[in-house]
Amino acid sequence: xxxxxxxxxxxxxxxxxxxxxxxxxxxxxxxxxxxxxxxxxxxxxxxxxxxxxxxxxxxxxxxxxxxxxxxxxxxxxxxxxxxxxxxxxxxxxxxxxxxxxxxxxxxxxxxxxxxxxxxxxxxxxxxxxxxxxxxxxxxxxxxxxxxxxxxxxxxxxxxxxxxxxxxxxxxxxxxxxxxxxxxxxxxxxxxxxxxxxxxxxxxxxxxxx
Amino acid sequence: xxxxxxxxxxxxxxxxxxxxxxxxxxxxxxxxxxxxxxxxxxxxxxxxxxxxxxxxxxxxxxxxxxxxxxxxxxxxxxxxxxxxxxxxxxxxxxxxxxxxxxxxxxxxxxxxxxxxxxxxxxxxxxxxxxxxxxxxxxxxxxxxxxxxxxxxxxxxxxxxxxxxxxxxxxxxxxxxxxxxxxxxxxxxxxxxxxxxxxxxxxxxxxxxx
Numbered sequence: 001x002x003x004x005x006x007x008x009x010x011x012x013x014x015x016x017x018x019x020x021x022x023x024x025x026x027x028x029x030x031x032x033x034x035x036x037x038x039x040x041x042x043x044x045x046x047x048x049x050x051x052x053x054x055x056x057x058x059x060x061x062x063x064x065x066x067x068x069x070x071x072x073x074x075x076x077x078x079x080x081x082x083x084x085x086x087x088x089x090x091x092x093x094x095x096x097x098x099x100x101x102x103x104x105x106x107x108x109x110x111x112x113x114x115x116x117x118x119x120x121x122x123x124x125x126x127x128x129x130x131x132x133x134x135x136x137x138x139x140x141x142x143x144x145x146x147x148x149x150x151x152x153x154x155x156x157x158x159x160x161x162x163x164x165x166x167x168x169x170x171x172x173x174x175x176x177x178x179x180x181x182x183x184x185x186x187x188x189x190x191x192x193x194x195x196x197x198x199x200x201x202x203x204x205x206x207x208x209x
Numbered sequence: 210x211x212x213x214x215x216x217x218x219x220x221x222x223x224x225x226x227x228x229x230x231x232x233x234x235x236x237x238x239x240x241x242x243x244x245x246x247x248x249x250x251x252x253x254x255x256x257x258x259x260x261x262x263x264x265x266x267x268x269x270x271x272x273x274x275x276x277x278x279x280x281x282x283x284x285x286x287x288x289x290x291x292x293x294x295x296x297x298x299x300x301x302x303x304x305x306x307x308x309x310x311x312x313x314x315x316x317x318x319x320x321x322x323x324x325x326x327x328x329x330x331x332x333x334x335x336x337x338x339x340x341x342x343x344x345x346x347x348x349x350x351x352x353x354x355x356x357x358x359x360x361x362x363x364x365x366x367x368x369x370x371x372x373x374x375x376x377x378x379x380x381x382x383x384x385x386x387x388x389x390x391x392x393x394x395x396x397x398x399x400x401x402x403x404x405x406x407x408x409x410x411x412x413x414x415x416x417x418x
Contacts, residue, residue: 102415137354144353145346151389170390170408177386180360181379199379206311207416 097162306371
């Protein structure tokens with residue numbers, strides 16, 4: 001995973017891309033995520049402060065704010081990995097412009113399945129997060145915003161490949177609808193991928209007699 | 210429009226459903242919306258407080274909080290009217306259970322078109338709001354949450370008519386995707402309705418060869 005979203009960068013003298021400093025940074029970021037995850041599960045979201053999370057992760061508050069804007073952002077740390085997946089799809093220069101909505105939606109399917117794998121790669125964390133969102137409107141608002149940001153990125157992927165904007169916007173919203181349907185239908189993290197695939201298939205056969 | 214979301218209710222001695230008190234309440238609520246609208250346009254969202262809005266609307270802060278949880282809620286006052294539209298659709302007992310996703314999406318089309326009419330009935334306010342949302346991530350987060358709440362209500366409409374949950378969830382997300390596509394494609398409030406209709410038509414012909 002890249003260090004996208006991390007404010008600090010390795011010093012110019014760093015020889016390798018995955019230097020000691022970068023590994024340390026990644027570990028600190030992960031400790032913050034794990035600490036927040038544990039504390040939210042133990043005490044609930046409202047009763048945990050940034051200082052509590054930093055203390056449990058054994059980092060300073062300054063380090064916390066190097067990686068996350070606020071405690072809500074920690075809940076959505078996984079989205080960063082998801083945006084990375086999309087960023088890689090954007091760099092896939094071999095893909096061609098989609099001539100119509102159907103082709104555009106089909107181009108988004110493998111990207112969204114990849115997102116699902118990232119979202120579901122830690123089943124316990126996935127379920128804890130689902131419970132947290134159930135309980136907090138504030139987190140659902142942030143989640144809804146992040147999801148719309150994903151749609152914006154999906155649309156951007158298509159446009160960079162030369163797809164017309166009115167097709168790209170529509171295909172991204174439909175892809176998102178499939179993903180959101182799957183999130184609501186899936187009972188476990190493992191179901192998410194299959195439910196997403198099923199929702200795409202269902203969408204792409206809506207017009208069949 | 211009903212007074213849904215209004216904390217106070219008419220006193221038990223009120224004879225008519227649209228009593229003097231209710232008309233006063235409705236006017237006070239509308240003055241707050243208009244005052245907020247003017248102040249946000251003049252000074253920007255961040256530099257306007259609840260007290261500023263209350264003062265311009267010539268109501269007390271207590272009255273403000275009787276109608277709105279915070280200043281962000283005023284921006285979404287129109288959503289209340291939209292939820293009313295859906296509430297009325299829920300009460301439409303004549304509608305039957307949708308046997309499949311296509312039928313379910315078709316049942317949602319008139320409701321979503323009705324929502325569009327409400328969203329677009331004041332073109333100037335519609336455009337001012339679009340600009341406000343462009344500038345404020347906080348408002349986009351609330352907007353995204355409100356939109357997901359609409360999807361939840363649309364799904365509920367279908368379920369009350371006896372439609373299977375897995376179909377209702379999918380149809381509501383697809384209907385929402387059409388509405389969101391239209392919001393992004395529409396250049397003016399007037400375009401919104403036609404763009405929504407077009408997105409539904411496009412979706413329902415995706416599987417055609």
